[in-house]
Amino acid sequence: MPAARTLRGSLPAVQSVAERLEKGLIARVARASIDFDLLERGDRVLVAVSGGKDSLCLLALLRQLRRRTPFSFSLAAITVDQGQPGFERDKLAAYFEAERIDYQVVIEDTYSVVQQKSPLGTIACSLCSRLRRGILYTAAVRLGATKIALGHHRDDAVETLLLNIFYSGQLKAMPAKLRADDGRNTVIRPLIYCTERDLAEYASSRRFPVVARSACTRQPDLKRGAMKDLIAHLQATNPHVRGNLFAALRHVRVTHLLDGRLLGERASEEPGDEAPEELPTLATVPRREQRVLGTARLWTESAPAVGRQSP
DSSP states (O other): OOOOOOOTTOOOOOOOHHHHHHHHHHHHHHHHHHHHTOOOTTOEEEEEOOSSHHHHHHHHHHHHHHTTSSSOOEEEEEEEEOOOTTOOHHHHHHHHHHTTOOEEEEEOOOHHHHHHHSOTTSOOHHHHHHHHHHHHHHHHHHHTOSEEEOOOOHHHHHHHHHHHHHHTOOOOOOOSEEEOTTSSOEEEOTTTTSOHHHHHHHHHHHTOOOOOOOOOOSOOOHHHHHHHHHHHHHHHHOTTHHHHHHHHHHOOOGGGSOOHHHHTSOOOOOTTOOOOSSOOOGGGSOHHHHHHHTOSOOOOTTSOOOTTOOO
16 A cells, blocks of 8 residues: 655644643743843853752753754753752752753752751741752852753742732742842743743653652741632632733833832831932833833733733
8 A cells, every 4th residue: 555645735743732832831931031131142051950840841941942042052950959858869860861961969958957947837948948049159150150040930920929918018029030149140030931830731741850849847838828829719710810910020000109219209118117318210220120120011023922821
């Protein structure tokens, strides 16, 4: 029986769901890079890989994107073993070796420090995170990295926004690009336009070696869990809640808020809450920073519309 012929002009084979998902995620990472200048020619990007699904997706997507960019940049993975019981660092090291990924595993027991500094039953996530960040910053300087890439995604940004509003009285979330306080490191979040649901599906389709959660004896982050529950509750009656919350981060009406530092006026402060003497007005903020504030146009005609999508 003769082989079937391919008709001239026929459509290419239909992409699998996993291929379409990967293509969409790469496009969102590329869009974030363009919008916030995350990746530049000659960058050496240190990708923080904790072993969770998000950081493994980040590493894989950046590797895919590197093959498509019109400029070159290099990648290296770093895993920090903080001494938490049950952390499977060997599992990650084996994956890096098999994939021929340049990597470093830094072993530093901060778990014992957290145990000593935090009373039993308290939430120690913040202290643990600060110690890990310090390790990453030091390693980035030692390895000559120009950027540190973290795996925070769109849902993380929205939950952090609500956490800061409810528990800190601040209107802030997670920037896509941030110059660290030490002045030596730049932190980027290339997954900022990606949803947690898409990343979970991608990690499952690629069968990444997600490590088991460390057996931390501390209380879980109940506040962040409460924000997840709140969003899920609101989402049940309004499927656009997650998308609208994220869109709010990109459409800031500074004139409709009460921060006199952004309005170029001195706002009335509560006693003991005085503003610094010299504060920038919106007119003096560089255009690149204005984009983060949402006062400049973020999207080009070719950008995927993600602002109001439901995950």
